Amino acid sequence: MNRATQEEERELTNQNGSRKAPFRTVVDAVVVLDATEFLDVCTPDELQQSGSICVVPEDQEDEIGLFYIQGEYFAVSNICKHNQRSVLHEGAVCEHVVECPLHNWRYDVRTGNSVHNKGSLKTYRVVLHEGRVLVEKPQYEAPSWTF
Numbered sequence: 001m002n003r004a005t006q007e008e009e010r011e012l013t014n015q016n017g018s019r020k021a022p023f024r025t026v027v028d029a030v031v032v033l034d035a036t037e038f039l040d041v042c043t044p045d046e047l048q049q050s051g052s053i054c055v056v057p058e059d060q061e062d063e064i065g066l067f068y069i070q071g072e073y074f075a076v077s078n079i080c081k082h083n084q085r086s087v088l089h090e091g092a093v094c095e096h097v098v099e100c101p102l103h104n105w106r107y108d109v110r111t112g113n114s115v116h117n118k119g120s121l122k123t124y125r126v127v128l129h130e131g132r133v134l135v136e137k138p139q140y141e142a143p144s145w146t147f
């Protein structure tokens with residue numbers, strides 16, 4: 001199975017049935033990276049020891065909760081949909097579900113979906129490259145609402 005096919009198989013379906021970008025991408029140095037699209041976060045050991053960290057990009061379009069769970073890496077928005085608090089990296093993790101430490105909303109870090117059907121967190125690609133954990137940079141999204 002080639003790498004592209006493996007990546008495609010990792011795609012999951014959103015709660016509303018639409019396709020999402022791969023929630024996790026662990027690749028090796030064969031992949032050519034565009035450094036402008038990824039943030040260099042830490043070493044795998046650092047993340048494995050803590051289990052999760054919060055990544056705050058310079059432009060602060062979003063804050064990212066980066067998780068190491070059962071040998072895999074996952075990245076979702078760190079901002080809880082309930083009160084817009086950036087706390088999810090501090091939540092307890094059970095299987096692939098992180099529980100917000102403030103009021104217990106829970107999200108699957110593989111998909112970003114709330115397990116209570118209360119919306120979805122953005123997911124970000126994670127890449128292991130030359131001994132570093134890289135995470136996809138959040139992109140600015142113009143508001144979808146209009147007056």
Ligand code: FES
Nearest residue numbers: 080082100103105
């Ligand atoms: S802020 Fe996360 S559940 Fe309330």
